[in-house]
Amino acid sequence: xxxxxxxxxxxxxxxxxxxxxxxxxxxxxxxxxxxxxxxxxxxxxxxxxxxxxxxxxxxxxxxxxxxxxxxxxxxxxxxxxxxxxxxxxxxxxxxxxxxxxxxxxxxxxxxxxxxxxxxxxxxxxxxxxxxxxxxxxxxxxxxxxxxxxxxxxxxxxxxxxxxxxxxxxxxxxxxxxxxxxxxxxxxxxxxxxxxxxxxxxxxxxxxxxx
Amino acid sequence: xxxxxxxxxxxxxxxxxxxxxxxxxxxxxxxxxxxxxxxxxxxxxxxxxxxxxxxxxxxxxxxxxxxxxxxxxxxxxxxxxxxxxxxxxxxxxxxxxxxxxxxxxxxxxxxxxxxxxxxxxxxxxxxxxxxxxxxxxxxxxxxxxxxxxx
Ligand code: SF4
Ligand code: FES
Numbered sequence: 001x002x003x004x005x006x007x008x009x010x011x012x013x014x015x016x017x018x019x020x021x022x023x024x025x026x027x028x029x030x031x032x033x034x035x036x037x038x039x040x041x042x043x044x045x046x047x048x049x050x051x052x053x054x055x056x057x058x059x060x061x062x063x064x065x066x067x068x069x070x071x072x073x074x075x076x077x078x079x080x081x082x083x084x085x086x087x088x089x090x091x092x093x094x095x096x097x098x099x100x101x102x103x104x105x106x107x108x109x110x111x112x113x114x115x116x117x118x119x120x121x122x123x124x125x126x127x128x129x130x131x132x133x134x135x136x137x138x139x140x141x142x143x144x145x146x147x148x149x150x151x152x153x154x155x156x157x158x159x160x161x162x163x164x165x166x167x168x169x170x171x172x173x174x175x176x177x178x179x180x181x182x183x184x185x186x187x188x189x190x191x192x193x194x195x196x197x198x199x200x201x202x203x204x205x206x207x208x209x210x
Numbered sequence: 211x212x213x214x215x216x217x218x219x220x221x222x223x224x225x226x227x228x229x230x231x232x233x234x235x236x237x238x239x240x241x242x243x244x245x246x247x248x249x250x251x252x253x254x255x256x257x258x259x260x261x262x263x264x265x266x267x268x269x270x271x272x273x274x275x276x277x278x279x280x281x282x283x284x285x286x287x288x289x290x291x292x293x294x295x296x297x298x299x300x301x302x303x304x305x306x307x308x309x310x311x312x313x314x315x316x317x318x319x320x321x322x323x324x325x326x327x328x329x330x331x332x333x334x335x336x337x338x339x340x341x342x343x344x345x346x347x348x349x350x351x352x353x354x355x356x357x358x359x360x
Contacts, residue, residue: 132261135261136259136261142259142260142261142262143261144261145259145260145261145262145264145265146261146265147264147265147268148268148269149268149269156261156264158260158261158264161260
């Protein structure tokens with residue numbers, strides 16, 4: 001496989017073709033903050049916390065490192081006043097939705113983000129899509145998905161599938177950067193316990209009565 | 211529920227997953243909503259997981275997961291129609307149909323929505339019923355037009 005040479009923060013880095021800027025930076029031990037990225041999953045480009053400056057052909061663009069392919073002669077800067085400001089504001093906005101998120105609080109500290117800058121609107125879910133993608137790509141169960149769009153967008157378990165698949169898995173719980181996923185799950189659990197038709201397919205009920 | 215029509219729609223697109231939106235649109239046109247059984251059949255035949263179908267069906271406003279009326283009324287309340295009196299037209303439509311924007315009446319006769327531009331501002335105030343544009347409306351005229359729908 002062909003190799004790609006690029007420069008990140010002044011350091012020469014070589015990676016295989018097809019890798020992203022983020023892969024290259026991690027290989028070189030350069031830290032770029034991420035929220036929606038996970039090694040086992042397809043890149044999503046949802047949170048934009050990984051924004052970096054990428055310079056090629058004399059032009060500098062702000063790109064998401066987790067989806068931007070590493071290319072020859074690319075010059076990348078992972079810190080600059082502009083990038084720091086972008087990350088700071090993004091973190092402040094996300095914290096308005098998920099004030100208790102440990103992941104976000106850690107990033108806030110690094111970038112001097114003020115967690116109280118925006119009025120709190122705790123929906124808890126920051127729509128990073130980790131749970132949705134993990135269930136679809138790794139577990140191939142598609143139990144949890146997105147609903148609606150824009151400001152109304154949310155995640156949602158499909159109760160019929162959750163009643164069968166989730167009890168022994170719950171692998172998405174630790175992935176969630178906030179507590180939204182578990183809250184959504186508890187709600188689904190309550191729905192299942194209240195619905196006679198869902199009770200019938202609930203795998204826990206079956207094992208208990210067997 | 212009779213699913214022969216839905217099967218026929220899916221067949222028309224050879225059960226291709228990439229035709230998901232088109233298939234959902236055809237079902238929506240046919241039944242005026244997307245019943246759960248229909249979505250389950252689509253999911254099974256296309257091999258597209260239910261979570262993806264839900265995402266798509268809730269993303270576009272053209273789809274509805276609750277039954278809609280036989281006639282869909284879209285009253286334009288965009289800027290041009292607004293200054294030409296769209297609100298009074300809307301008021302009359304609401305009074306006659308007895309429903310608010312976003313609602314459907316109990317007989318499933320009308321569904322009402324407001325939209326922000328129908329692309330023919332010169333004809334304002336405009337409303338659209340079953341994809342037919344009705345322009346240069348006066349409140350009384352809108353009332354007469356509505357009476358023609360069964
Ligand atoms: S529930 Fe958690 S993991 Fe899932 S999209 Fe929301 S924040 Fe991300
Ligand atoms: S980590 Fe790149 S956009 Fe979220």
